[in-house]
Amino acid sequence: MVTLNHYLILAAILFCIGFYGAVAKKNAVAVLMGIELMLNSVNINLVAFNRFLNPGEMTGHIFALMVIVVAAAEVAVGLALILNIYRQRLTTDVNDLDWLKW
Amino acid sequence: MQIQLADFALMMPEIATAILAIGLLIVGLVVPREQAKGISFLTVAGLVGIWLLNFLYWHENASLFGGIYIVDPYTVFFRFLFLTAAIIVALAAKDYVNTLERNQGEFYALLVAATLGMMILAGAGDLVTLYIGLELMTITFVILVGYQKKEAKSSEAGVKYVILGAMSSAVLLYGLSLVFGFTGTTIIADMVPRLTLSGASPLLLLGIVFLVAGFGFKVSAVPFHMWSPDIYEGAPTPVTAFLAVASKAAGLAAFVRVFLIALPELQPYWITIVVVLTAITVVVGNLIAIPQSNIKRMLAFSSVAQAGYILFGLVAFSSLGVGALLFHSILYVFANIGAFAVAIVVKNSTGSDEIKDYSGLAQTSPFLAAVMLLCLLSLAGIPPVAGFVSKFYLFMAVIEKGMVWLAFVGIMMSMVSVYYYLIVAKAMYLGTPNREAKPISVSASTQIALVICLVAVIFFGVYPTPLLDLAMNVGYSFFPF
Amino acid sequence: MEQYLALGIFLVVALVFGVVVLVVAGLVRPKKPSPEKLSTYECGLETQGPTWVQFKISYFMYALVFLIFDVETIFLYPWAVQFQKFGIFAFVEMIIFIGILVVGLWYAWKEGALEWL
Numbered sequence: 001m002v003t004l005n006h007y008l009i010l011a012a013i014l015f016c017i018g019f020y021g022a023v024a025k026k027n028a029v030a031v032l033m034g035i036e037l038m039l040n041s042v043n044i045n046l047v048a049f050n051r052f053l054n055p056g057e058m059t060g061h062i063f064a065l066m067v068i069v070v071a072a073a074e075v076a077v078g079l080a081l082i083l084n085i086y087r088q089r090l091t092t093d094v095n096d097l098d099w100l101k102w
Numbered sequence: 103m104q105i106q107l108a109d110f111a112l113m114m115p116e117i118a119t120a121i122l123a124i125g126l127l128i129v130g131l132v133v134p135r136e137q138a139k140g141i142s143f144l145t146v147a148g149l150v151g152i153w154l155l156n157f158l159y160w161h162e163n164a165s166l167f168g169g170i171y172i173v174d175p176y177t178v179f180f181r182f183l184f185l186t187a188a189i190i191v192a193l194a195a196k197d198y199v200n201t202l203e204r205n206q207g208e209f210y211a212l213l214v215a216a217t218l219g220m221m222i223l224a225g226a227g228d229l230v231t232l233y234i235g236l237e238l239m240t241i242t243f244v245i246l247v248g249y250q251k252k253e254a255k256s257s258e259a260g261v262k263y264v265i266l267g268a269m270s271s272a273v274l275l276y277g278l279s280l281v282f283g284f285t286g287t288t289i290i291a292d293m294v295p296r297l298t299l300s301g302a303s304p305l306l307l308l309g310i311v312f313l314v315a316g317f318g319f320k321v322s323a324v325p326f327h328m329w330s331p332d333i334y335e336g337a338p339t340p341v342t343a344f345l346a347v348a349s350k351a352a353g354l355a356a357f358v359r360v361f362l363i364a365l366p367e368l369q370p371y372w373i374t375i376v377v378v379l380t381a382i383t384v385v386v387g388n389l390i391a392i393p394q395s396n397i398k399r400m401l402a403f404s405s406v407a408q409a410g411y412i413l414f415g416l417v418a419f420s421s422l423g424v425g426a427l428l429f430h431s432i433l434y435v436f437a438n439i440g441a442f443a444v445a446i447v448v449k450n451s452t453g454s455d456e457i458k459d460y461s462g463l464a465q466t467s468p469f470l471a472a473v474m475l476l477c478l479l480s481l482a483g484i485p486p487v488a489g490f491v492s493k494f495y496l497f498m499a500v501i502e503k504g505m506v507w508l509a510f511v512g513i514m515m516s517m518v519s520v521y522y523y524l525i526v527a528k529a530m531y532l533g534t535p536n537r538e539a540k541p542i543s544v545s546a547s548t549q550i551a552l553v554i555c556l557v558a559v560i561f562f563g564v565y566p567t568p569l570l571d572l573a574m575n576v577g578y579s580f581f582p583f
Numbered sequence: 584m585e586q587y588l589a590l591g592i593f594l595v596v597a598l599v600f601g602v603v604v605l606v607v608a609g610l611v612r613p614k615k616p617s618p619e620k621l622s623t624y625e626c627g628l629e630t631q632g633p634t635w636v637q638f639k640i641s642y643f644m645y646a647l648v649f650l651i652f653d654v655e656t657i658f659l660y661p662w663a664v665q666f667q668k669f670g671i672f673a674f675v676e677m678i679i680f681i682g683i684l685v686v687g688l689w690y691a692w693k694e695g696a697l698e699w700l
Contacts, residue, residue, distance in 0.1 A: 038269070039268075039271075049283035063233075063282070066234060069654050069658070076647045076651050079643065085254075124686055131689065131690060
């Protein structure tokens with residue numbers, strides 16, 4: 001039987017993997033992918049809570065939809081900026097972003 | 103949930119702001135590029151109109167659409183704060199925007215959209231609305247920070263902001279999802295009964311820690327402040343002014359609403375974390391500001407420290423604290439934007455942000471130097487100008503709750519801050535100007551912005567009573583304990 | 584539950600097998616590393632040029648614009664399901680939403696994001 005706890009643990013693991021990816025990866029695109037993973041783990045949380053705790057309501061589902069859309073907008077802006085950086089310096093390595101003191 | 107059309111009437115300022123943002127975008131598309139200069143006028147006129155419209159809502163105390171959105175004096179106060187900041191920034195940004203070859207209209211459209219995000223954040227009554235407002239603000243700021251596509255520093259600051267901003271949003275969101283899971287509702291006001299009934303679980307406490315981290319990033323509290331100096335330095339200066347002031351206030355508005363309205367019963371748990379965060383924010387922000395040689399970085403660290411002072415109001419956990427917090431936030435708007443406005447003018451004229459290039463500014467342009475000096479004194483909290491009174495009340499609020507040591511730390515660090523503010527003053531008044539330095543000419547719109555800041559800083563320092571009473575009343579109606 | 588047990592045993596055996604084979608091979612094999620052996624292997628040929636090939640930048644512009652408009656349609660599904668129930672109000676609401684998207688598309692068009700250079 002798959003219970004709420006299983007989903008929560010899955011989400012927690014995904015969140016940690018995403019966080020690790022966002023912190024440890026060098027390529028800016030990979031960092032964005034890590035962040036996507038974090039956001040999607042939140043979506044699992046939201047939908048699972050909604051399904052198991054108050055199945056009659058839709059709040060969690062709507063919240064998850066909003067998160068998906070906002071995440072897409074965020075990634076689009078991030079990719080556009082990375083593209084711009086790439087045009088200037090021909091690199092997407094975040095360690096090379098050292099023109100400002102980091 | 104029943105949707106009532108009457109509820110929309112209470113949201114008119116937000117709706118008008120949204121229309122203004124999209125309208126500016128369309129105007130920017132339709133109007134030929136040579137006439138794009140009029141857009142700044144349109145922006146300021148529109149924002150002033152909404153500012154005036156907001157007066158109609160002082161005595162409202164309603165929760166709209168089943169609690170999703172709240173219009174109470176607290177919301178209205180923050181609307182005024184954001185609109186004021188947006189108006190002054192729009193005025194001061196005109197010279198900067200005129201130097202852009204293209205995309206002039208979008209700058210103002212984005213500025214207004216960011217203002218809309220902040221207003222929604224301050225008025226949000228449930229977590230979904232809060233998240234949407236937060237992201238509207240963050241994403242528009244990302245674009246504004248990276249606005250100078252040609253300049254590498256600006257793009258780099260934009261990438262850093264989008265990565266760190268998205269990460270902090272994800273952390274905050276994880277916390278929100280845990281709170282939602284625990285209470286079964288996203289309506290902030292409905293959470294209180296469910297939390298008292300069930301007490302605290304480790305999962306909920308974890309959620310609260312995530313919330314503190316996420317909000318701490320948005321208000322740039324130490325140790326989540328690492329992004330701010332870099333991004334403040336890289337972003338175009340008008341954007342930095344807006345980012346340092348308004349986005350911080352917006353993050354704070356949501357922070358205070360979630361923690362005081364939804365989680366007051368759990369105060370014994372979160373207060374420890376927030377107190378520690380506040381204390382180290384004040385100490386670290388002030389100490390690192392001392393060795394900075396770039397004025398934008400110096401102001402960035404000083405704004406980190408200011409965030410610490412403002413958090414005193416949350417720590418105090420009383421209506422006096424909330425009132426003092428509101429009062430200090432609005433004075434901080436004038437003082438900080440005033441200082442940044444001078445930095446914009448100097449940067450446009452000399453092309454430099456270094457403090458040593460302010461040498462002898464008092465001889466070449468006494469007006470600019472005077473504005474800068476008074477704004478910095480207000481930030482430091484020296485008696486004749488505005489910052490003193492508000493800091494006094496913040497410290498009072500903390501002492502009232504028995505945290506004398508925290509007030510002591512605050513006062514000590516205020517003295518430290520005087521030192522680095524006076525370094526700038528010393529350069530301006532005692533330094534000798536360059537031989538070829540000429541008086542800096544200031545355009546009319548920037549002059550208006552400077553005068554607004556100057557008058558506000560002096561007036562509210564000499565005669566703070568009306569604004570103080572107002573802030574205290576708002577604080578009392580928001581959190582009557 | 585018993586099917587899961589079988590699956591679990593299978594997984595454990597698979598994991599153990601992989602580890603055992605690697606460990607045994609590591610213990611038994613002779614160790615004589617040379618630069619030639621340690622070089623990167625790619626289809627029996629030496630790697631030539633950077634492995635990160637650059638795509639034409641226009642693909643990304645299209646992808647970004649597509650991404651935004653594609654994801655926004657998410658909101659249309661719940662609306663379409665509940666449309667009858669909410670009536671004229673929801674209709675007006677959605678028209679406003681689509682209107683905002685159209686302004687966005689207009690902007691992208693005017694800025695030349697849709698041109699194939």
